[in-house]
Amino acid sequence: MWGAPGEPADSYYAVRPECTDVPRTRFKIKPGKTLSARKWQAAFSPDGHLDIGKTLRRIQRGGIHPSIRGEVWEFLLGCYDPQSTFDERDQIRQHRRVQYARWKNECREIFPVIGSGKYITAPVITDDGQPIQDPFVLLETNPGTDANNADMVNKLLPRGPFDKKIIQWLLTLHQIGLDVMRTDRTLVFYEKQENLSKLWDILSVYAWIDTDVGYGQGMSDLCSPMIILLEDEADAFWCFERLMRRLRGNFRCTENSVGVETQLGYLAAVTQVIDPKLHHHFETLGGGDYLFAFRMLMVLFRREFSFCDSLYLWEMMWALEYDPDLFSLYEESVPKIARAVGSNKGKPKSTRQCGKYERENMKIKSSDAPLPISVFLVASVLKDKSSKLLHEARGLDDVVKILNDMTGNLDAKKACIGALKLHKKYLKKAKKT
Numbered sequence: 001m002w003g004a005p006g007e008p009a010d011s012y013y014a015v016r017p018e019c020t021d022v023p024r025t026r027f028k029i030k031p032g033k034t035l036s037a038r039k040w041q042a043a044f045s046p047d048g049h050l051d052i053g054k055t056l057r058r059i060q061r062g063g064i065h066p067s068i069r070g071e072v073w074e075f076l077l078g079c080y081d082p083q084s085t086f087d088e089r090d091q092i093r094q095h096r097r098v099q100y101a102r103w104k105n106e107c108r109e110i111f112p113v114i115g116s117g118k119y120i121t122a123p124v125i126t127d128d129g130q131p132i133q134d135p136f137v138l139l140e141t142n143p144g145t146d147a148n149n150a151d152m153v154n155k156l157l158p159r160g161p162f163d164k165k166i167i168q169w170l171l172t173l174h175q176i177g178l179d180v181m182r183t184d185r186t187l188v189f190y191e192k193q194e195n196l197s198k199l200w201d202i203l204s205v206y207a208w209i210d211t212d213v214g215y216g217q218g219m220s221d222l223c224s225p226m227i228i229l230l231e232d233e234a235d236a237f238w239c240f241e242r243l244m245r246r247l248r249g250n251f252r253c254t255e256n257s258v259g260v261e262t263q264l265g266y267l268a269a270v271t272q273v274i275d276p277k278l279h280h281h282f283e284t285l286g287g288g289d290y291l292f293a294f295r296m297l298m299v300l301f302r303r304e305f306s307f308c309d310s311l312y313l314w315e316m317m318w319a320l321e322y323d324p325d326l327f328s329l330y331e332e333s334v335p336k337i338a339r340a341v342g343s344n345k346g347k348p349k350s351t352r353q354c355g356k357y358e359r360e361n362m363k364i365k366s367s368d369a370p371l372p373i374s375v376f377l378v379a380s381v382l383k384d385k386s387s388k389l390l391h392e393a394r395g396l397d398d399v400v401k402i403l404n405d406m407t408g409n410l411d412a413k414k415a416c417i418g419a420l421k422l423h424k425k426y427l428k429k430a431k432k433t
Helices: 037-042 052-062 069-076 086-110 135-141 150-156 164-182 193-209 219-229 233-251 260-274 276-284 291-298 307-321 326-331 335-340 356-362 373-384 386-392 396-404 412-432
Strands: none
Touching (some): 069 233, 164 193, 164 219, 233 260, 260 276, 260 412, 356 412, 373 386
């Protein structure tokens, strides 16, 4: 009923009863504001064209109902073109599921634990490509068996020959497993071994196909919601892959730097313009590199919000940033799929189909790529805490403590509104300089 009090959304992401220190959830399902299953279905034409403009406005008002979150995210992340039909999307979905199965099979042929319903946390290969016969791997994948059973251990060994790509991939598998064990362990969902192994499988296959970036710590936090929201493993993989199109630069490492440092540099530049006093204070404390904000940008506030609120924040961000050209842009490297759908590439963008943040960026006549909204979200949080940081932070440890104390006390919608305001302010001030 319109104006009725919101329904708590926590029941959709049950927390284990013994976990009593999780941040409280602020997001509530509000009739008339939250995108409901009924409103979502009504946004499609009879043949499947989605009114993305109306959908974006609804999401910006009140988020997405948990029961349809996964399928809406597929559009927000550019998995599908809103102008495609039901039949065209089915064709793409089937093609992608086959492609994922093919990649997963390639991985399984090299290392049989992939797709077995298990995962590993011990290394299986040395840096120079020699298999490690670690009995712990056998115990992890076959509980209750004799760890000294040489035949069983040999069956689990990676199958050569090993080129540089294979060695690099095999070296990451146990690290993925260690991170999987730590990801969202407060949720009942991850009490099931099959869900942990599904997360491990998706991250392992992604590391196999993205040889440039591979796997980096934090990816498990970004992937975890996908497998909770989308039942089919392949669909969850492609949703994660689309998210990584936006964020993979953060994980690209060299000997001297981590990719996210670029965004930290943008954050410093934005703060210097909108709050020069605070920026100067950080520099005085030796924090001019803004490394204290590393985690917020790397995993998009997953640790600062409850699980449910972080999903609400993400969909608000993606709705604000939405660009109708996303699908065409991502599919350029897969022409066969792109041809399967009548994409809008080449047609002028309709501002009605764009998110609010994207519309503001369209007004700027610049060849430079616009800054992601996440930079302004962090800037908004820092601005909100500016007085406390200026008066109480006497060192970088104090800065980290003040920011850590925000956990569970941030409002996702307020943060997004603050980010939009700062974005406008930044653009005006940057124009004058």
